[in-house]
Amino acid sequence: MKPLPRALYIHIPWCIKKCPYCDFNSHEQGNPDFAGYGRALLHDLEADLERYGSIPFVSLFFGGGTPSLFPPQHLEPLFQRLKDLNLVSDITEITLEANPGTLDLGHLSGYHDLGINRLSVGVQSFNQGVLKALGRIHDRDQAVAMIEHAKAIGFTRLNVDLMHGTPGQTPAIALEDLNIVRDLEISHLSWYQLTIEPNTAFYSKPPKLPEEETLEATEAVGYEAINSMGLQHYEVSAFAKAGEEVKHNVNYWEFGDYLGIGAGSHGKITSERGFMRTQRTRQPSNYLARTNFYATERPILDGYRGAECLMNGLRLKSGISYTYFQERTGLDPIEFRTTHLMEADRLGLLKPERFQASRFGWRHLNHILEMLI
Ligand code: SF4
Numbered sequence: 001m002k003p004l005p006r007a008l009y010i011h012i013p014w015c016i017k018k019c020p021y022c023d024f025n026s027h028e029q030g031n032p033d034f035a036g037y038g039r040a041l042l043h044d045l046e047a048d049l050e051r052y053g054s055i056p057f058v059s060l061f062f063g064g065g066t067p068s069l070f071p072p073q074h075l076e077p078l079f080q081r082l083k084d085l086n087l088v089s090d091i092t093e094i095t096l097e098a099n100p101g102t103l104d105l106g107h108l109s110g111y112h113d114l115g116i117n118r119l120s121v122g123v124q125s126f127n128q129g130v131l132k133a134l135g136r137i138h139d140r141d142q143a144v145a146m147i148e149h150a151k152a153i154g155f156t157r158l159n160v161d162l163m164h165g166t167p168g169q170t171p172a173i174a175l176e177d178l179n180i181v182r183d184l185e186i187s188h189l190s191w192y193q194l195t196i197e198p199n200t201a202f203y204s205k206p207p208k209l210p211e212e213e214t215l216e217a218t219e220a221v222g223y224e225a226i227n228s229m230g231l232q233h234y235e236v237s238a239f240a241k242a243g244e245e246v247k248h249n250v251n252y253w254e255f256g257d258y259l260g261i262g263a264g265s266h267g268k269i270t271s272e273r274g275f276m277r278t279q280r281t282r283q284p285s286n287y288l289a290r291t292n293f294y295a296t297e298r299p300i301l302d303g304y305r306g307a308e309c310l311m312n313g314l315r316l317k318s319g320i321s322y323t324y325f326q327e328r329t330g331l332d333p334i335e336f337r338t339t340h341l342m343e344a345d346r347l348g349l350l351k352p353e354r355f356q357a358s359r360f361g362w363r364h365l366n367h368i369l370e371m372l373i
Contacts, residue, residue: 002327003053003055004256004257004327005256005257006056006057007247007251007252007256007258007259008060008258008259008261009061009063009248009259009262009266010060010061010063010067010078010261010262011025011064011261011263011265011280012037012067012070013026013027013064013065013263013287014027014032014064014069014284015027015028015066015069015099016069016101017135018135018201019134020134020202020207021134021196021197021200021201021202023198024065025065025264026065029284032069034074035074037074038074038077038078040287040290040293042078043290043293044261044262044280044293045078045081045082045259046081047293047294048261048278049085052259054087055087056086056088056089056092057082057092058251058256059092059093059094059095059246059248060095061096062095062096062097064097066097066102067096068097068098068102068104068111069099070107071107072113072114073110083115093118093157093248095116095118095120095246095248096116096118097120097122098119098120098121098146098150099122099137100122100146101136101138101142103138103145103146105153108146109153112155117157118155118157118246119150119158120160120161120188121143121159122161123143123161123162123177124166125163125173126143126144126176127173127176128140129168129173130168130169134166134194144184147184147186148184156187157187157188158184158186158187158188159186159187159188159189159190160181160184160189161192162189162192163193164191164192164193164215164218164219165194165210165215166194166210167207169210170214171218171220171222174221174222178191178222178229179225181229182229187244188231188238188241188244189229189238189239190237190238190239191222191226191237192236194209196209234316234318235250235315235316236315236365250316252312253312253313253315253316253320255308255309255312257270260278260279260280261280262280262287263282263283263284263286264279264280265279266279267279267295268300270328274300275299275305276297277298277300278295279295279298281293302331305330305331306325307340307373309325309328310325314355314356314357317356317362318356319351322354340371340372341371341372343371344367347361349361349367350368
């Protein structure tokens with residue numbers, strides 16, 4: 001079996017303060033054991049490489065939590081090992097998520113020196129009222145400062161995460177956010193709608209969200225503004241300058257493989273043993289103590305694999321080819337389409353010859369995804 005492209009996800013599980021909408025594996029903790037965690041990550045990586053073999057990574061992604069809290073010196077042994085094993089090179093895309101409330105120029109320079117070449121800044125909004133409603137720890141000036149400092153240090157690949165459909169947001173506020181992004185001239189934008197997830201403070205005590213009409217008006221002005229910045233809409237919530245699409249996420253959406261290390265991280269691996277998902281223990285204290293440390297594995301069963309692949313692949317405007325579908329699921333694409341997507345074809349929601357939403361289907365993507373479920 002030809003190995004699939006493989007990425008590496010590294011989870012950093014701490015935040016200064018938990019945001020009320022957040023369902024990620026993130027924990028408030030005053031003084032985490034960063035040095036111990038750096039050692040545990042290295043140990044975790046070695047165990048995965050032993051189990052799944054060493055092939056160069058197409059990308060690395062430090063997600064969280066708040067990776068920008070992590071002192072860069074404690075990541076040095078991990079980077080050194082990755083370089084010694086030729087698992088990363090100068091052209092590997094390496095992203096780190098940064099929260100503007102943790103702006104530290106020493107950290108930013110340190111990440112750049114390690115070889116991290118892409119920063120994803122979790123801004124969510126530049127509006128003070130919206131930031132307060134979202135429980136964010138930073139203000140507009142800190143967000144702008146983080147992006148400008150990152151550029152000055154040499155980061156050329158910058159993403160900004162912005163939310164819409166947030167409490168108190170009007171189309172005018174959303175447009176103001178996007179105009180600031182335009183002036184900052186970043187290469188990638190994630191513009192996504194707030195959703196209320198179970199196990200969050202917003203779920204227990206829902207905030208007042210904008211009415212449907214306001215959401216529609218916000219989307220209309222938002223898409224137009226983003227388009228005028230020269231950012232191409234290539235995935236449901238992702239927009240990029242040509243060639244600046246994020247390889248790491250494209251690999252997820254195209255159902256490639258990835259190792260996941262760090263507390264609560266997930267992985268997906270294809271090998272002679274089959275199609276597997278892996279998961280680490282969620283609690284940072286257990287991870288640090290190396291209790292139940294190794295990944296648990298579960299197979300992705302035939303009945304789910306095709307649907308999982310397309311739930312990701314159809315998020316891409318370009319969809320996913322039959323060749324990719326076959327090599328990444330082991331299933332026959334024509335048979336899958338005939339069995340599961342006849343109704344979508346009848347309604348004209350898909351283009352022929354690959355799994356790709358038609359223009360009409362793109363507006364009704366949720367409907368196609370429901371058919372897959
Ligand atoms: S900063 Fe990010 S990871 Fe941390 S609580 Fe807020 S949304 Fe979650």
